[in-house]
Amino acid sequence: MRKKVTIVGSGNVGATAAHWIAAKELADVVLLDVIEGIPQGKALDLLQAMPIEKRDCHILGTNNYSDTANSDIVIITAGLARKPGMSRDDLLNTNATIMSGVVGQAVAASPNAILIIVSNPLDAMAQTAFKQSGFPRERVIGMAGILDSARFRTFIAQELDVSVENVTAFVLGGHGDTMVPLSRYSTVAGIPITELIEPDRLAEIENRTANGGAEIVKYLKTGSAYYAPSAAAVEMVEAILKDKKKILPCAAYLQGEYGIHGLFVGVPCKLGAKGLEKIIEIKLTPEEQAALQRSADSVKELCTVIGVA
Ligand SMILES: NC(=O)c1ccc[n+]([C@@H]2O[C@H](COP(=O)([O-])OP(=O)(O)OC[C@H]3O[C@@H](n4cnc5c(N)ncnc54)[C@H](O)[C@@H]3O)[C@@H](O)[C@H]2O)c1
Numbered sequence: 001m002r003k004k005v006t007i008v009g010s011g012n013v014g015a016t017a018a019h020w021i022a023a024k025e026l027a028d029v030v031l032l033d034v035i036e037g038i039p040q041g042k043a044l045d046l047l048q049a050m051p052i053e054k055r056d057c058h059i060l061g062t063n064n065y066s067d068t069a070n071s072d073i074v075i076i077t078a079g080l081a082r083k084p085g086m087s088r089d090d091l092l093n094t095n096a097t098i099m100s101g102v103v104g105q106a107v108a109a110s111p112n113a114i115l116i117i118v119s120n121p122l123d124a125m126a127q128t129a130f131k132q133s134g135f136p137r138e139r140v141i142g143m144a145g146i147l148d149s150a151r152f153r154t155f156i157a158q159e160l161d162v163s164v165e166n167v168t169a170f171v172l173g174g175h176g177d178t179m180v181p182l183s184r185y186s187t188v189a190g191i192p193i194t195e196l197i198e199p200d201r202l203a204e205i206e207n208r209t210a211n212g213g214a215e216i217v218k219y220l221k222t223g224s225a226y227y228a229p230s231a232a233a234v235e236m237v238e239a240i241l242k243d244k245k246k247i248l249p250c251a252a253y254l255q256g257e258y259g260i261h262g263l264f265v266g267v268p269c270k271l272g273a274k275g276l277e278k279i280i281e282i283k284l285t286p287e288e289q290a291a292l293q294r295s296a297d298s299v300k301e302l303c304t305v306i307g308v309a
Pocket of ligand 1: 008009010011012013014032033034035038077078079080081082091095098101102117118119120121122143144147175223224225226229
């Protein structure tokens with residue numbers, strides 16, 4: 001039997017995630033939204049691309065959670081996206097209300113699913129979904145670090161004029177402004193980038209990465225990035241459905257790892273068929289540990305405002 005992935009929120013990120021899943025023939029997809037017609041229209045359109053792309057995926061658009069029953073994975077992208085001048089945190093209260101509502105309905109229909117949270121502010125929304133679902137932490141994972149590190153990898157590859165395939169990058173911490181890029185663990189064909197890029201230039205690239213989302217919002221004006229974010233969520237889907245045991249930077253609920261208790265923070269995670277199979281702990285310098293703690297503190301602040309700390 002084919003695997004089933006539900007995507008809640010059929011806007012830019014949700015619909016594009018459906019596109020990547022179908023293009024990779026990973027699973028059947030259910031696209032859900034509150035707006036009538038949008039998920040149905042997008043799903044039918046994508047379904048009609050399947051003969052051309054030679055992919056056997058069924059894609060269904062719906063406003064009804066009964067169609068999502070027994071999904072293996074539920075990706076949640078429902079909620080508002082940023083407009084110019086807005087921070088991710090400005091979305092907090094509205095998206096927390098939306099997140100609580102959709103998680104309750106999604107988990108009732110798919111009690112064994114693994115949840116991948118995408119809506120912003122990411123870490124606080126993952127915490128909301130975790131508390132609302134009652135799922136173990138292995139089955140609630142937030143997407144942010146893959147995107148942040150992909151942005152970092154893109155800029156490093158551009159800087160050195162090398163293939164993106166040669167570049168690995170490592171980021172920790174909350175999504176965006178408070179992320180902690182670990183340049184000494186980021187490499188080009190195994191060579192630490194600290195040996196290839198001067199410190200001042202590297203600091204500029206790190207800064208551009210941390211503000212990578214805002215740079216795109218400024219161009220788009222009516223919304224935020226969605227090609228790379230959806231590709232990042234689908235990399236998590238693939239790691240789980242294919243039980244790849246892939247180590248990826250994701251937001252996970254920490255229970256003492258890195259000295260942080262009871263909060264979602266971006267850390268290296270092993271993803272496989274069980275979802276979050278392991279959190280990888282690495283030794284941090286005092287400065288890196290302090291930056292991670294600052295990132296966790298800002299996640300805690302948001303979680304306190306919406307009562308999920
Ligand atoms: N984690 C990340 O790295 C990352 C990256 C990009 C975007 N995001 C976030 O993802 C979210 C979606 O972004 P987008 O660009 O797709 O926005 P979008 O506005 O294009 O789509 C959001 C969709 O959610 C739907 N929605 C709203 N309330 C709903 C509900 N109760 N149930 C079902 N659907 C509902 C809307 O109708 C809309 O179609 C935003 O919060 C954005 O900030 C996160």
